[in-house]
Ligand code: ATP
């Protein structure tokens with residue numbers, strides 16, 4: 242590509258709300274432009290990076306005999322009613338009606354659609370296993386779209402779904418997919434960890450997340466310094482302690498609180514806003530002393546559940562509810578803590594209008610707690626209860642646990658029959674019995690990966706693309722295009738690099754050296770060959786972007802330095 246013909250609108254200014262390097266540099270370097278909150282256009286350079294990631298994914302999927310499909314983005318809401326997820330997904334699911342008044346959703350993930358594709362078509366165990374995937378736009382009306390491509394509302398996901406006749410076969414495929422995902426991230430040149438995870442709104446068991454390690458990651462990981470063990474702290478739970486830490490009173494004044502000062506107020510609060518309810522994940526367990534804390538986790542205000550005519554239950558009753566009662570009203574038990582009915586702490590999240598939350602989760606970005614705590618409740622206390630802490634015993638090898646930040650770029654689950662059973666997607670087994678498919682699901686955030694590369698690889702000058710993700714590996718930059726011999730050399734080098742399959746940009750613009758150089762650094766080509774005065778002595782310089790090191794090389798020897 243000739244730079245003079247390229248559309249790469251670089252700018253000095255970053256978008257006003259941009260905080261993360263990937264958001265700043267991908268915008269400044271002309272990879273993407275923002276349309277509206279959480280909506281982005283990919284410009285030519287951004288599209289090339291996206292395509293590179295997609296190609297690697299496609300190659301690794303082909304190696305596992307997974308087949309690519311392309312399902313309709315617009316999904317009939319009926320399918321979501323059949324699976325029961327239409328309510329669970331809450332406001333992240335964008336619903337709309339067509340001119341005939343039929344209700345549709347924009348696919349935020351495609352379990353239902355994919356089950357629908359095989360249902361009544363795959364009818365025998367002999368047609369299994371099957372692994373189908375797509376790389377496709379997804380829409381989630383995220384409550385807080387932010388950080389550029391990291392958390393968009395419209396984003397590109399690779400979503401794969403496998404169908405099996407036995408759990409053993411699902412286990413085999415799950416391991417194969419984990420290995421493939423690992424290879425994808427290795428090929429992309431990323432440092433990552435595979436961690437144990439919570440299954441979230443998708444459901445199922447045996448879930449693992451692929452986390453790109455970066456300080457800006459929204460997830461906190463507990464990782465072992467001696468073995469491969471890693472867990473998202475959301476999922477990592479250590480044994481309950483026998484003593485409750487003495488916690489100072491949390492400073493609730495810093496949050497905007499509604500007029501909730503008592504259990505009665507809390508109850509009223511939920512009654513006045515019937516859209517939301519406490520139906521969420523309640524975790525509960527018992528301390529050795531026998532005291533309890535019941536705490537309501539509302540998973541991301543974006544995932545708040547619709548009221549299920551359970552208003553009368555309110556929050557109050559739950560404090561005293563038995564485990565069986567909690568299950569009965571749709572709450573999943575399992576948390577630990579002290580119970581003291583005297584004090585209640587309810588906090589409104591500043592960022593969400595309706596969500597009630599308590600900002601003291603293991604993962605501030607994902608979890609919002611409504612805590613009905615009763616004696617102590619502060620951030621440290623919660624973290625202590627839910628997470629494997631730094632310094633603990635690794636549950637696998639006894640090594641030391643460290644906490645680190647990660648970007649969730651992939652999530653794989655063993656779904657079992659969570660979708661196939663309600664959707665009645667069945668096959669005949671070897672004994673002629675009808676069984677629901679046993680399924681796995683494998684997601685990867687393709688557009689988020691574009692940002693994750695930059696979160697892990699950048700400096701104060703801009704992007705540093707890894708070899709596999711670079712829009713062009715080499716940038717041949719001519720300091721002064723008026724020098725005919727320089728241009729002639731550059732053209733020749735450009736042609737020979739391309740003939741070897743090396744993707745190359747030729748910076749043939751009529752611009753100052755400094756201007757071109759800062760573009761080269763901002764865009765982040767791995768190598769920039771600077772063709773300037775030294776050519777007269779038979780040499781050129783190569784700037785290695787990762788280190789910004791300048792290497793002087795023989796003009797005839799450039800190829801050997803790059804390949
Ligand atoms: P998060 O915890 O970041 O909200 P998720 O757990 O809701 O992600 P999944 O349902 O597991 O996401 O979807 C599979 C993958 O899609 C994620 O691992 C992530 O890489 C990507 N993804 C999810 N939401 C977004 C988003 N809003 N913008 C970009 N990528 C996303």
Ligand code: MG
Nearest residue numbers: 381383541543
């Ligand atoms: Mg999410």
Ligand code: MG
Nearest residue numbers: 441607649652
């Ligand atoms: Mg997640």
Ligand code: MG
Nearest residue numbers: 441649651652
């Ligand atoms: Mg996930």
